[in-house]
Amino acid sequence: MQSNFDVIVVGSGPAGSAAAVQARRAGLSVALVDKATFPRKKLCGGLVTGRSRKAIKAIFGAEVEGQMFLKATEMRFSAKGRLLADLADGPPVHLTMRWDFDEWLHGFALEAGAVPFLGQGFTAIDETARRITLKDGTALHYGVLIGADGVNSAVARALFGRPFDPETIGFGLEIEAPGTAMHDYVEVDLDAAVWGYGWAFPKHHSTTIGVGGIKSRNADMKAHMAAYLERCGLEPDAIPYKGQFLPFGDFKKVPGRGPVLLCGDAAGLVDPITGEGIALAMESGALAATAAAEALAAQAPETALRRYRTALRPMHQSLREARMWRSLMFPKAMREVFLSAFARGTSLQNKYLRLLAGEIEYRDLRLMFLRKAPKAAIRAIGRKLRPGTRAEGRP
Ligand SMILES: Cc1cc2nc3c(=O)[nH]c(=O)nc-3n(C[C@H](O)[C@H](O)[C@H](O)COP(=O)(O)OP(=O)(O)OC[C@H]3O[C@@H](n4cnc5c(N)ncnc54)[C@H](O)[C@@H]3O)c2cc1C
Structure with a gap:
């Protein structure tokens, strides 16, 4: 079994699959490690924006169309049930289930020739030997390692002792209300949580309803969720809530170390106002792979982080600007x-x-x-x- 790779990508969500495809495009050998096998669950609203659509086209060469997606052109904004705006003819967005969507993207990475190591999570790194160990003891060597293993990133934890800052991290609760979608428009409640919002997104066979915001400012997120569900006309306790951290503007200034790069949620790349993370995950995954390719071509893998940080600068700048806007919008x-x-x-x-x-x-x-x-x-x-x-x- 091959155990030496130019690039090892840990995590095959949108960030990892994008990194793997881009690295293969650059002619590199790629191992794609995920603790799950696909399809797998991922808590998410599944809103695929125009920005995501562009990234999917640019990186995977694919169109957002077909049965996996529901198209919506109407968005309604409210505040605790009070309608603020009903925008009927906006640019289209698409709604998907991550179960299908992530398997689809993962498939492109396999098609491109990434070697899968699935069902075995990353557990340890030896940065001197440039080696990682998987849960079953498998050891793999890398030129550049890309950590795309989500908000609870084990790679980030191995580098920095923790995956995120508990003071600034976001948290979301969600349910999947089964049956025909409650409505065919995208609903965003801009006041459903403190420094956060609520959403009700139509899907082909359900409605995804959730609330999210900065965790330290929402001592009782469950109460916000219950109130939002009631406003949506649902019994608050009928379906158990699922929860997950979300790096709501909590990006890492230094996303890695030497030849180890973090992207997507592992690097904290989620828009602090809209909560959009899928597009930034794919974009940063591709940037990390390009930085890896350049560093390896220069026979200087340790320069990968410097190259990646330069490439990420516009995204970081944009997130800083978003945080500035948020500090005007969200205070009581x-x-x-x-x-x-x-x-x-x-x-x-x-x-x-x-x-x-x-x-x-x-x-x-x-x-x-x-x-x-x-x-x-x-x-x-x-x-x-x-x-x-x-x-x-x-x-
Ligand atoms: C409630 C909620 C709703 C959201 N709604 C939206 C939305 O509607 N639209 C949007 O754009 N964004 C949304 N987001 C944000 C979006 O889900 C993330 O930003 C996006 O999934 C990040 O992609 P990623 O590839 O970085 O990480 P992930 O999608 O989390 O993928 C990480 C992968 O790493 C794997 N992994 C984890 N640990 C290990 C390990 N130790 N070893 C190997 N593999 C590992 C996992 O199995 C997984 O496959 C939402 C987030 C939350 C929490």
């Missing part, structure tokens, strides 16, 4: 201001949809804000100077 004092601004502001709603579609970045939101701020300030000063003008400047 700002909540109502933000929610009513969202309800009134078609431009803001539009930007949110375009963010999900991968058409704009948080940077563009900042630029829009900076362009509009001086005019808004002048209008506000004008209102102050004109006695009798209403606060909102409306007749």
Whole structure:
């Protein structure tokens, strides 16, 4: 059995499968290790955004179409049941079950020639010998190791002593309500949790309903979930909740060490406002594989992290910007201001949809804000100077 590989990828979720495909495309030998066999369960809303669609096309050469996906063009935003916006003709999003979706992506990695080691988790690393050990004792040697093993990453734990910071990590609860979907639009409740939100996503044979947010700010996430289920018209205790951590903006500044790279949830790459992680997982997996290929071609595997960090810079910058926006949107004092601004502001709603579609970045939101701020300030000063003008400047 082959035990030496240019690249070993640990984890074959969206990040790991993307890394494996990209590394094979660069002509590298690849071992793909996962503690599960496929298909396997993964707690997730299964919302595949336009940004994800682009990544799937670019990395796997595949289209998001067919039975695995349900297409939706309507999104409803609410706040504790109060409708803020109903956007009927937005850019399409797709809804899928991760059971099917991840098996599909994993299949591309196998087709590309990655050698599977399934049903055996990573347990230990010897960084000096560039060797990992699997649960059954199998030892594999790598040039570059890519840890794509999710939010509870054993690779990150082996490097840094823990996979994430418990103070900043997010947490989500979900149920799969069986039967015909409750509605055919995507519902997001922007006030269902503290520093978080709730979602009800239609699927072919169910509705995925959940709430999530920063764990340390939601001492009783179950109570938020029960309240949200009631607002959805469901018995709160009818189906047991499942829970999982989610790196809600909690990305690692240094995602690895030398020839060991972390990507996807293992690197904390989830959007801190929308909770989108699938696109960032695939994008970062591909970037990690490209950095690995360049480092190996230069016969300097230890330079992989430096190369990867350079490639990740725009994504990190965007996540920093998102965190900045979040600190304006989520604090209690700002909540109502933000929610009513969202309800009134078609431009803001539009930007949110375009963010999900991968058409704009948080940077563009900042630029829009900076362009509009001086005019808004002048209008506000004008209102102050004109006695009798209403606060909102409306007749
Ligand atoms: C409740 C919830 C809802 C979400 N909804 C959405 C959504 O609607 N849309 C969206 O874009 N994102 C969503 N996310 C985020 C998204 O699920 C993740 O960002 C995404 O799955 C990250 O992909 P990944 O490949 O990094 O990790 P994962 O998908 O978690 O894959 C990790 C893989 O590593 C394997 N593994 C773990 N440990 C080991 C080990 N020791 N050895 C070997 N293999 C191992 C696992 O079996 C798994 O196959 C949601 C997250 C949560 C928690």
